Amino acid sequence: MCGLTGGWALRDFEVLRDAMPRMTAALSHRGPDDSGQWSDADAGVAFGHRRLAIVDLSPQGHQPMLSSSKRFVLAFNGEIYNHLDLRRDLEKAGCAPLWRGHSDSETLLAVVDAWGVEQAIRRCVGMFAIALWDRSERELWLFRDRLGEKPLYYGFVEGRLVFGSELKAIRQIPGFSAEVDRDALQLFMRYGAVPGARSIYQGIRKLLPGTSLRIRGDDIAAGELPAPRPYWSVTEAAVQGQRNPFCGSDEDAINELERLFGDAISQQMIADVPLGAFLSGGIDSSVVVASMQAHSSRPVKTFTIGFEEQGFDEATYARQVAQHLCTEHTELYVRPSDALDVIPKLPLIYDEPFADSSQIPTCLVSVLARRHVTVSLSGDGGDELFLGYGRYQRAANLRRLLRQLPGFVRGSVAFGLRSAPHFAMWGAERMTAALGLQLGPGGRTTDRAMKLAELMHSGSIDGGYRGMMTRWNEPVVLGASVVPGPYDCSDWPGEGDRFPGWLGLLDLHAYLPDVILTKVDRAAMAASLETRVPMLDHRVVEFALSLPQRFKWRDGQAKWLLRQVLYRYVPASLIDRPKKGFGVPVAQWLRGPLREWAEALLDSGRLRREGYLEPSLIVAKWQEHVSGARDWQAMLWNVLMFQAWLDSSSESLRP
Secondary structure (H helix, E strand, C coil): CEEEEEEECCCCHHHHHHHHHHHHHCCHHHCECEEEEEEECCCCEEEEEEECCCCCCCHHHCCCEECCCCCEEEEEEEEECCHHHHHHHHHHCCCCCCCCCCCHHHHHHHHHHHHCHHHHHHCCCEEEEEEEEECCCCEEEEEECCCCCCCCEEEEECCEEEEECCHHHHCCCCCCCCCECHHHHHHHHHHCECCCCECCECCEEECCCCEEEEEEHHHHHHCCCCCCEECCCHHHHHHHHHHCCCCCCHHHHHHHHHHHHHHHHHHHCCCCCCEEEECCCCHHHHHHHHHHHHCCCCCCEEEEEEECCCCCCCHHHHHHHHHHHCCEEEEEEECHHHHHHHHHHHHHHHCCCECCCCHHHHHHHHHHHHCCCCEEECCCCHHHHHCCCHHHHHHHHHHHHHHHCCHHHHHHHHHHHHHCHHHHHHHHHHHHHHHCCCCCHHHCHHHHHHHHHHHHHHCCHHHHHHHHHCCCCCCCECCCCCCCCCCCCCCCCCCCCCCCHHHHHHHHHCHHHHHHHHHHHHHHHHCCCEEECHHHCHHHHHHHHCCCHHHCEECCEECHHHHHHHHCCCCHHHCCCCCCCCCCCHHHHHHCCCHHHHHHHCCHHHHHHHCCECHHHHHHHHHHHHHCCCCCHHHHHHHHHHHHHHHHCCHHHCC
């Protein structure tokens, strides 16, 4: 795991060259073990790299790295898990160079030399962000891994192309304007993260998962880049899975998933440094740890965070699973003050506004794990692939309801829920209980009523699911346009009715890379910890997308197939319980120890002077929240994380 940065300037190259040490140093947390820079003044290209040494700790793993042919220069963040297999393929074909070391970076350059850039990337299994300079063709290639585990930002600054693992590297280039993209901010307020290809800054974009960008000198001269091209698509994988579905028995499916997952685990356990895993005691992390222990001759190191607040602590469950699997388990019960100490650091850690409050325990468990290991595996991806989120069941129930009720009835119910408090209380209690919707944050009946009203008013399941995923529906950002978000689509790309698999596919496109993987990557990298996600090995993903729904949902139970694999290692009694999120009691904290901090950030005069957000909407939500009348923690956390990020940024961010 590392950090990379660089750029291409056809004029005034010395500006880029002189900025490269600062750009590289800004990523030191991603790579504390080594630093390197490379430049070609004639071409106008410069690379910077910070290394977290994981495989081949010797100087032979230093980057930026030149291929044995001297044609290619590489700056690479991530891991190629099958690189030993690729080396054997090269050796069998007589294409292997005289190896200098045993790093996957050297392997990657060798397969690029042997097979060409695009074919080499397609044969790689891993997580990565890659910058590759072709000295012969004078082309720059940028790649991002298939599911979006590793980030890569890019854009023009005063005619120079710049790129980096995080925005803080790009901010070091002279002339960076740091102008907030208000449309991106509006999407952030809706979803809690800046989604898709956008960044919080105008002119700077993210490379989408599974895509490559091939850049030539003419593109730099014109100041306009070609559109990124997909080399792998989760949508296409889903369509192919639908056309060629898995046709085996239950036992066949269990065996195949266990085999594929075991292969992924064994490859991801290769490291020259201490390795462990996050363990919450839930299905996903438990199946990762169980498979790790099955492939290990010594106890796996596992880590969990506990909270004293009732309803937020899962450390007991994790401890029980760890004891059953005989792992070397470490847990830390954190006090509210420990968690609150993290909050001022969040803007620097996440580098652009990010507002999933589970970022707090994620940061804490990353720091805990880094005291003992350099690599930690996690169970992310299981909910999207095996339909584990409760909202999938709620959406299915809502869909059934919408199909049964005529439009005028839906409209009347929505009006009643919004306008008549007594009807709202009575109607929401009965309708949400009957349908299993349980829609409101914090379990408040009035909040469930308002959410149900929104969904009834939408009249469609795509609008309903968008409502479930949306926080601020109001146009709270001043000067923003109405722009489509990641959930503003309604067509399953294949044939026939594949609901709710379509919802899982939407989340694989949006929620997984934009929220889940961003949360984990930034938190872990701030602690100089590498995280690996075996559930997102693309071979596991393709198999999961080929499964008929009965293997995911059965007898009212989500993740049916994943559970069956886990039951081979862990008794069902330790696992079968209601799903919890990895959360902290933010709602209570905002009324208590965080109140003074929040009120300073939400001051109406300040909001008015800054000119980004509509003060009246925010102040009204805040007053309702602190009074206890409503629970607006999710919406307010969005605002607070933007305001805190704004505070941490330079004065040039302000209008």
